[in-house]
Amino acid sequence: MTDPVHAKPDDRTLVRIRGLTTVLNGKTVFDKLDMDIPRGKVTAIMGPSGTGKTTLLKHITGQMRGKVGEVKVDGLNVPELARDQLFELRERIGYLFQNSALLTDFDVFENVAFPLRQHTKLPEVLIRNIVLTKLQAVGLRGAASLMPSELSGGMARRVALARAIVFDPMLILYDEPFVGLDPIALNQVLKLIRTLNETLCITSVLVAHELDAIKQVADHIYLIANGKVVAQGDPKTIADDGSPWTRQFFGGDADGPVPFQYPADDYAEALGFKQGAA
Amino acid sequence: MSAQVGRENVVLQSLAQIGACGLFLLRILASIPRSMRHAGETVRQLWFVGAMSLIIIMTCGLFVGLVLGLQLYYVLAIFGGTSASGSVVALAIYRELGPVVTGLLFAGRAGTSITAEIGLMRATDQIAAMEMMAVDPIAYVAAPRFLAGLIAMPLLCCVFCAMGIFGGHLVGVSWLGVDNGTFWSNMTANVDMWKDVINSVIWKSAAFGAVISLIAVFQGYTTAPTSEGVAYATTRTVVASSIAILALDFVLTAFLM
Amino acid sequence: MSQRKSYAVGTGLFIVLGFAALAYLATQTTSIANSHQGASYSVDAQFANIGQLKERAPVKVAGVRVGQVQSITLEPGKDVADVTLSIDKKFAQIPVDSVATIYTSGLLGDQYVGIQFGNAKTYVAEGGHFGLTKSTQPLEDMLGKFLGGGSAADAIGGTYSVKANFTNVGTLSVGAPVKMAGVAIGSVASVKADPVKLDALVTMDIDKKYDQIPDDSAAAIFTSGLIGGQYVAIQPGGSPNSLKEGDQLVLTQSAMQLEDLIGKFLVNGSSSNSSNAGSNGSSNTPAGKH
Numbered sequence: 001m002t003d004p005v006h007a008k009p010d011d012r013t014l015v016r017i018r019g020l021t022t023v024l025n026g027k028t029v030f031d032k033l034d035m036d037i038p039r040g041k042v043t044a045i046m047g048p049s050g051t052g053k054t055t056l057l058k059h060i061t062g063q064m065r066g067k068v069g070e071v072k073v074d075g076l077n078v079p080e081l082a083r084d085q086l087f088e089l090r091e092r093i094g095y096l097f098q099n100s101a102l103l104t105d106f107d108v109f110e111n112v113a114f115p116l117r118q119h120t121k122l123p124e125v126l127i128r129n130i131v132l133t134k135l136q137a138v139g140l141r142g143a144a145s146l147m148p149s150e151l152s153g154g155m156a157r158r159v160a161l162a163r164a165i166v167f168d169p170m171l172i173l174y175d176e177p178f179v180g181l182d183p184i185a186l187n188q189v190l191k192l193i194r195t196l197n198e199t200l201c202i203t204s205v206l207v208a209h210e211l212d213a214i215k216q217v218a219d220h221i222y223l224i225a226n227g228k229v230v231a232q233g234d235p236k237t238i239a240d241d242g243s244p245w246t247r248q249f250f251g252g253d254a255d256g257p258v259p260f261q262y263p264a265d266d267y268a269e270a271l272g273f274k275q276g277a278a
Numbered sequence: 279m280s281a282q283v284g285r286e287n288v289v290l291q292s293l294a295q296i297g298a299c300g301l302f303l304l305r306i307l308a309s310i311p312r313s314m315r316h317a318g319e320t321v322r323q324l325w326f327v328g329a330m331s332l333i334i335i336m337t338c339g340l341f342v343g344l345v346l347g348l349q350l351y352y353v354l355a356i357f358g359g360t361s362a363s364g365s366v367v368a369l370a371i372y373r374e375l376g377p378v379v380t381g382l383l384f385a386g387r388a389g390t391s392i393t394a395e396i397g398l399m400r401a402t403d404q405i406a407a408m409e410m411m412a413v414d415p416i417a418y419v420a421a422p423r424f425l426a427g428l429i430a431m432p433l434l435c436c437v438f439c440a441m442g443i444f445g446g447h448l449v450g451v452s453w454l455g456v457d458n459g460t461f462w463s464n465m466t467a468n469v470d471m472w473k474d475v476i477n478s479v480i481w482k483s484a485a486f487g488a489v490i491s492l493i494a495v496f497q498g499y500t501t502a503p504t505s506e507g508v509a510y511a512t513t514r515t516v517v518a519s520s521i522a523i524l525a526l527d528f529v530l531t532a533f534l535m
Numbered sequence: 536m537s538q539r540k541s542y543a544v545g546t547g548l549f550i551v552l553g554f555a556a557l558a559y560l561a562t563q564t565t566s567i568a569n570s571h572q573g574a575s576y577s578v579d580a581q582f583a584n585i586g587q588l589k590e591r592a593p594v595k596v597a598g599v600r601v602g603q604v605q606s607i608t609l610e611p612g613k614d615v616a617d618v619t620l621s622i623d624k625k626f627a628q629i630p631v632d633s634v635a636t637i638y639t640s641g642l643l644g645d646q647y648v649g650i651q652f653g654n655a656k657t658y659v660a661e662g663g664h665f666g667l668t669k670s671t672q673p674l675e676d677m678l679g680k681f682l683g684g685g686s687a688a689d690a691i692g693g694t695y696s697v698k699a700n701f702t703n704v705g706t707l708s709v710g711a712p713v714k715m716a717g718v719a720i721g722s723v724a725s726v727k728a729d730p731v732k733l734d735a736l737v738t739m740d741i742d743k744k745y746d747q748i749p750d751d752s753a754a755a756i757f758t759s760g761l762i763g764g765q766y767v768a769i770q771p772g773g774s775p776n777s778l779k780e781g782d783q784l785v786l787t788q789s790a791m792q793l794e795d796l797i798g799k800f801l802v803n804g805s806s807s808n809s810s811n812a813g814s815n816g817s818s819n820t821p822a823g824k825h
Contacts, residue, residue: 061410087412101407104398115411118315118418163411318543325542329549368564433553440556443564462563463593463600471565479560 011075014039014171014203015060020069022055022227029055031227032069042197042204044218046211047225048249048258053207054098056224057173060205061093062086074170091119094164094172094202098179100156102148102163108135109144112163119167134162138192154185161192165200172196174206178213186213193217211250223249225258295518302496305416306424312414313421320422327388327423327491328430332437334387335380339438342375343367343445350446351454360454364461365468367446372474376439378527381486384431385519389494392423393515396498397508405499420495427491428484435483477534482527489526490519566591574624576661577605580635581615584670584717586646588637593647594620601626604648609718612747614771616716620648620665630655636669670717694740695780696724699754699767704735705790707756707765713739715769720745723767739767741778749774755788765790 015037022030029052037043045053058064059071062078071078076089102111112131116122122130135141138158148156157177164172174193178186194217197204208214214221215235223231223238223245230245231238239250248256264270313320346367354360396419399405408415443465450456469475494515501511582588585607594602602622609616622629632653639646650665659665701707704726713721721741729736741748751772758765772786 063406063409087414090410090412093410095407095410097403097407097410099403101403103404103407104402115413118411118413321546322542324549325546328553329545332549332552372560430549433550433556436553436556436560440559443560465564466566467591467593469565471561475557475560475565480557 012039013037014074015205016070016072017059018070018072020059020066020071022052022059022064022066022068024052024055028227030066030069033224033228035222035229037203037205038220039203040197040201041219042193042206042217044206044208044214044221046207046209046214046221046223046249049209051224052227053224054175057095057175057205057207060173061090061095091115091167092170094167094169096157096160096164096172096174096177098176100148100153100160102151102156102159104148106148107144108140108146108148108151108159111148111159112166115163115166130166131162134166135159137165137196138162139188152185154181154188157181157185157189158192161189161196165196165202168200169202171203171205174204174208176207176209178208178210186210190217225249298500299492299496302420302499303492306421306492306495309414309417309421310425313417313425316418316422319418320425323422323426324430327392327426328433331384331387331430331434334383335434335438336441338379338383339376339441340445342379342438343371343442343447344449345445346370346375346442347446347449347454351450351456360450360456361460362464363446363450363456364463364465367450368443368465368469369474371439371442371446372469373478373531374527376435376442376479377482377486378523380431380435380438380483381490381523381527382520384427384434384487385490385494385516385523388427388430389490389515389519390512392427392491392494393498393501393512394508396420396423396495397501397503397511400499400501401503401505401508403503415499420499423495424488424491427487427494429487431483431487431490432480435479439479473534481534482530485526485530486523489522493519493522575602575621576624576627576663578620578622578629578659578661578663578665580618580620580648580665580668582618582635582637582668582670582716583615585616585618586637586639586670586717588618588646588648588717594622594650595647596626596629596650596652598649601650607718609716609720609745611744614716614748616718618648628658631657631659631663632667633659633665634667634669635665693743694721695743695746695778697739697741697778697780697782697784699737699739699784699787700729700732701735701737701754701756701787701789703756703789704737705756705758705765707737707767707790711764711766713741713767713769715745715748715771720769737767746777748778750776750778750782751786752778752784753786753788754784756790758790 013036015035017033017035020030020033021028033056035056045056047053055064059066060073060078062081065079067079073089073093076085078086078089081089102108103114106114109131112134113127116127116130132141132144135144138161140155140158140162143151143155143159148159151159177189177193181189190213193204193206196202206214206218218235221233221235221238222229225245231241231243233241239246244257247253248258254260347363350363350366350370351360354363354366396405399419405415405419408418447461451458451461497511497515497518501507588604588607590604590607592604593600594604602620605619605621607616607618618635620635629650630653632655634651634653636649636651637646638649653667707723707726709723709725711723712719713723721739724738724740725736727736727738728734737754739754748769749772751774753770753772755768755770756765757768769784778784
């Protein structure tokens with residue numbers, strides 16, 4: 001709490017989460033979560049389904065505000081920001097939605113140009129150049145006049161990526177970027193994440209399940225379960241730390257710390273085999 | 279016992295909905311100055327909401343006028359008062375049928391499409407994406423549609439009334455043989471500019487337009503982001519706006535007459 | 536971008552169409568259509584009974600509209616209604632001895648002022664006067680006027696009360712208007728049965744403005760239209776003395792029972808179907824014994 005309001009530019013941590021506790025519908029999603037996301041690196045957040053990985057991204061962007069704990073992005077404590085400050089911060093953050101979330105009213109070009117048109121008064125020529133540069137970066141300059149309904153899933157995700165980087169953000173959050181992609185499209189997106197990170201020095205946060213893909217792209221992996229970080233490390237060493245969580249998750253076992261059975265009452269009793277029942 | 283609890287819940291839920299809708303209206307009103315930056319969007323919505331409803335409004339207006347002319351002619355003929363058919367058609371259309379029928383058609387044609395569109399934008403994360411691009415969805419999505427509904431309804435209602443008068447004239451004068459001059463002079467003698475056209479046609483339909491588009495935007499904006507959620511919200515838009523139109527009609531009639 | 540422009544054009548067209556419709560409604564179907572006449576001149580006419588004539592009612596020559604009724608007033612102390620007609624300058628050549636008559640368009644239609652030309656070589660001018668007038672037809676007094684009895688006069692200047700006895704008040708109720716020459720001058724304050732004379736005692740509050748009604752005036756109970764309410768009509772007499780607070784109107788005419796009238800018609804009709812003979816006789820039998 002004694003941290004200065006603004007982090008030093010040479011601070012190596014871009015996102016710092018301390019003691020984040022979130023309760024949704026009576027269920028504890030995060031329990032005093034601590035996490036540091038290093039500047040200029042690709043960080044992957046993994047974990048079993050339903051552990052609140054997407055919720056964590058929403059905390060970072062302020063779409064959800066935790067009551068307890070702090071989430072500092074570039075020195076700003078997100079839960080305490082006023083709406084205008086939050087919007088200013090969001091202009092510096094790119095977010096790639098799981099289902100791309102392109103605006104169906106506009107074609108590809110206008111989708112990518114949308115943030116520019118909303119926040120700047122740039123001349124049309126400049127907008128055109130910026131948009132075409134970004135589309136070229138994702139390899140879809142030729143698709144500029146297509147409507148979102150005419151795009152395949154992989155193409156739509158690349159367009160969404162072009163839209164997310166149109167302001168050259170400091171941070172990009174990828175929510176499940178590989179889901180539903182064929183191997184070719186998956187590798188294209190993978191290559192893009194790596195290239196953008198290297199060429200633009202963008203800090204990237206990935207939420208994903210695809211272990212092989214993440215091993216190729218991530219510098220650092222967090223494994224969260226039960227509202228806590230249960231393991232972290234670089235891709236090579238994390239699987240070998242010997243905890244039951246990593247063994248189950250990276251080994252793909254059906255049963256383990258994450259139980260196969262959803263919590264239920266006694267099986268024998270439910271079937272009426274117990275004495276005294278019926 | 280359980281039925282009673284259920285009924286209580288329905289009442290409480292309706293009250294909660296009305297309250298949430300009112301708060302939503304305040305948010306929209308607060309965002310209108312900001313939505314002026316998206317004036318082009320309001321124009322575009324005016325096209326979808328208003329101009330695209332013209333065909334159905336004109337057709338229905340014509341038929342309402344035709345039916346009204348026919349029905350009233352036969353009723354008035356009993357009293358030997360067919361010369362009054364012009365004024366009766368005009369007054370019936372201006373005071374009640376114009377605003378109410380236009381409102382119901384508008385809820386069916388434009389209200390549902392607003393709800394479905396915003397519901398789908400919600401379901402496909404487009405609303406969240408706007409939030410993430412630091413664009414206020416209330417100012418960009420909700421306010422333009424609300425304003426478009428507010429502006430389009432009085433215009434549509436005027437078109438509806440004009441078509442209704444035309445239909446009534448067609449049946450009364452061209453078909454049933456009421457004298458043309460009597461038809462018009464009777465109408466002009468009994469229709470008051472302020473009371474019937476401004477108060478009833480304009481204010482009433484503007485109020486209906488605001489209520490319909492508010493309900494439509496609200497239902498779309500707060501829908502559950504699933505296909506059932508969107509379908510359910512669309513149905514609720516029609517039901518809620520129909521009830522709201524008829525209830526509001528009574529209140530406004532009592533106040534404006 | 537061109538896509539957006541087409542929206543703008545279409546939306547513009549839609550707005551123009553909407554306003555055109557509004558302009559059409561406003562100018563062609565409302566009373567504004569009657570008032571946007573050009574230069575006009577006004578002419579006075581006095582009527583003993585204006586019936587249901589209203590302001591802005593048309594003034595017609597040979598059935599063609601030439602102007603409208605500008606104002607209807609009842610001067611205190613007079614028993615005739617002053618009607619000011621505003622006539623288009625176009626129709627400036629109306630002979631001074633023309634007759635102004637109040638007609639009804641159809642049985643249930645609105646009333647209008649018709650002008651029949653006289654033979655004089657001089658024409659009425661601005662501020663002129665029609666000397667010859669004909670009030671609403673007595674038949675219409677009994678049957679015609681459809682729209683209610685009109686509201687009672689406002690009693691801002693205070694009222695004075697006058698009594699009258701009627702053998703039958705029909706459905707006359709408290710608050711019903713009291714009219715003279717068709718214009719409301721007061722209202723009925725109470726209707727009571729007189730225990731001694733065995734008839735109905737009606738008390739009327741009359742606006743103090745009208746304090747010069749002759750004390751030998753007659754009071755009659757009329758019905759405004761077939762389904763209208765009943766009202767008391769004062770028919771002025773010739774006495775030099777005026778009515779005062781508490782005075783009694785001696786000459787009265789009770790309510791004509793519409794049921795009686797209609798009943799007679801009905802009995803007539805049905806009996807003429809069954810037997811042509813004696814239809815006169817049957818009409819004399821008391822009808823409406825329901």
